[in-house]
Amino acid sequence: xxxxxxxxxxxxxxxxxxxxxxxxxxxxxxxxxxxxxxxxxxxxxxxxxxxxxxxxxxxxxxxxxxxxxxxxxxxxxxxxxxxxxxxxxxxxxxxxxxxxxxxxxxxxxxxxxxxxxxxxxxxxxxxxxxxxxxxxxxxxxxxxxxxxxxxxxxxxxxxxxxxxxxxxxxxxxxxxxxxxxxxxxx
Amino acid sequence: xxxxxxxxxxxxxxxxxxxxxxxxxxxxxxxxxxxxxxxxxxxxxxxxxxxxxxxxxxxxxxxxxxxxxxxxxxxxxxxxxxxxxxxxxxxxxxxxxxxxxxxxxxxxxxxxxxxxxxxxxxxxxxxxxxxxxxxxxxxxxxxxxxxxxxxxxxxxxxxxxxxxxxxxxxxxxxxxxxxxxxxxxx
Numbered sequence: 001x002x003x004x005x006x007x008x009x010x011x012x013x014x015x016x017x018x019x020x021x022x023x024x025x026x027x028x029x030x031x032x033x034x035x036x037x038x039x040x041x042x043x044x045x046x047x048x049x050x051x052x053x054x055x056x057x058x059x060x061x062x063x064x065x066x067x068x069x070x071x072x073x074x075x076x077x078x079x080x081x082x083x084x085x086x087x088x089x090x091x092x093x094x095x096x097x098x099x100x101x102x103x104x105x106x107x108x109x110x111x112x113x114x115x116x117x118x119x120x121x122x123x124x125x126x127x128x129x130x131x132x133x134x135x136x137x138x139x140x141x142x143x144x145x146x147x148x149x150x151x152x153x154x155x156x157x158x159x160x161x162x163x164x165x166x167x168x169x170x171x172x173x174x175x176x177x178x179x180x181x182x183x184x185x186x
Numbered sequence: 187x188x189x190x191x192x193x194x195x196x197x198x199x200x201x202x203x204x205x206x207x208x209x210x211x212x213x214x215x216x217x218x219x220x221x222x223x224x225x226x227x228x229x230x231x232x233x234x235x236x237x238x239x240x241x242x243x244x245x246x247x248x249x250x251x252x253x254x255x256x257x258x259x260x261x262x263x264x265x266x267x268x269x270x271x272x273x274x275x276x277x278x279x280x281x282x283x284x285x286x287x288x289x290x291x292x293x294x295x296x297x298x299x300x301x302x303x304x305x306x307x308x309x310x311x312x313x314x315x316x317x318x319x320x321x322x323x324x325x326x327x328x329x330x331x332x333x334x335x336x337x338x339x340x341x342x343x344x345x346x347x348x349x350x351x352x353x354x355x356x357x358x359x360x361x362x363x364x365x366x367x368x369x370x371x372x
Contacts, residue, residue, distance in 0.1 A: 004350070005260070006259040006260050007253075007259065007260065008251070008253070008260055008333075009251075009252055009253035009260060009331040009332065010253055011253050011255050019205070019206050019213070020205050020206060020213060022215070022229040023227070023229065024229050024305075024306060025229050025231070025306055027205070027206060027213050027231075029208070030255060032255065034329055034331070035331050036328070036329065036331075038328070038329050040329060041209070042255040042256075043206075043208040043209065043210050043211050044255060044256045045211070045213075045231055045256070045306075045307075046256075047303075047306070050305075065194070065195075066195055067193075067194070067195035067196055067197050068301075068304040068305065069197050069216065069218065069228040069230060070228075070230045070231070070232075070301075070304060070305070070306060070307055070308040071301060071304055071308060073192040073193065074191070074192050074193065074194055074195060075301075075304055077304070082305075112346060112352075112357060113349075113352065114352050114353055114354045114357050115254075115256075115257060115261075115352055115353045115354065116302040116303045116353075116354050117233075117302045117303055117307065117309055117353075117354075118254040118256060118257055118261055118263070118353045119210075119236075119254065119256070119268075120210060120211055120231075120233070120256065121231075121256055121303065121307070122256040122257060123303055125354075142222070142224070143220055143222065143224050143226060145195040145220070145221050145222075146195065147194075160298060163299075164190070166298075166299065166300050166301055167300055167301045167302075167303075167304045168300045168301065168302050168303075168311075168354035168355070168358065169354070171298060171300050171358055172354065172357055172358055172361065175358065175361035175362060175364075175365060176361060178361075178365055179361060179364055179365060179368075182365075182368045182369070183368070
């Protein structure tokens with residue numbers, strides 16, 4: 001068996017120009033040599049990574065409604081958040097679930113990890129499922145505003161049709177949940 | 187029934203600083219007033235939007251392997267690409283499918299449109315399914331390098347486990363395909 005060559009079409013970095021260092025993302029432009037020898041540039045957003053949780057309580061999934069400034073509207077999404085520096089994704093998933101919804105869970109399982117926009121960003125989201133949940137109190141940051149609700153699979157699919165759910169991680173979670181209900185595994 | 191308030195937690199823009207205008211993305215930092223009156227900043231990447239196609243030929247999905255500079259490795263993904271200025275997403279989906287794989291299809295159907303990273307970017311991907319495909323010749327740009335292959339659902343799921351498929355649009359497409367096989371609809 002031929003080993004997989006993950007670098008077959010490698011674009012070799014000739015130089016990197018740092019454009020912006022923000023609180024959440026940074027931006028750089030790399031000049032690269034393509035496989036044919038031509039020179040090109042690549043605009044690259046660096047992101048610390050994030051976690052998201054498909055949390056199921058009494059056959060309903062927990063969702064949060066919050067304002068998404070890039071879209072200039074509220075969106076309904078599964079609980080999620082960025083990794084703190086050096087934070088283990090599993091710990092981050094437990095933390096975000098508890099902060100945003102009040103529910104805690106000791107037995108989160110990883111469904112999958114995926115890159116959101118591999119063409120221009122390195123953001124990765126680790127998606128977990130939580131099924132044995134203990135109810136508690138949410139504790140949002142002072143500047144965090146959201147509503148929590150729980151919805152059935154039918155409602156989630158209706159929200160998708162209406163565009164109220166329209167982000168990649170939540171749609172992935174809804175499909176994963178549907179597959180789990182149909183087949184017994186993710 | 188109470189109308190849905192998509193602006194319930196609105197963050198009002200007080201000023202916008204343009205940081206970068208690239209070939210593909212641009213970056214701005216907005217200063218906003220939060221619902222509690224506090225002031226915050228939001229780092230926002232603007233993107234032209236993209237299309238992706240779940241193209242099924244003889245019960246196999248078409249995928250392309252290409253180098254993703256932000257990840258510094260090859261990835262296996264469904265055919266996809268950015269919208270040209272003013273381009274209709276359906277036209278873009280037909281164009282990208284044909285350019286990257288050589289296959290054409292006149293009956294693409296929209297599965298869903300989703301935002302990849304609504305926390306920091308406005309990128310939307312329109313995901314289509316193509317089932318009646320006509321084989322032709324791929325015609326890549328001079329500076330575009332990729333391999334095309336077709337894989338079964340089992341292989342796609344294996345690639346997901348191996349991390350060779352690990353981007354949001356392709357994972358969404360694999361789940362959608364699995365649901366379609368199980369239920370007859372997306």
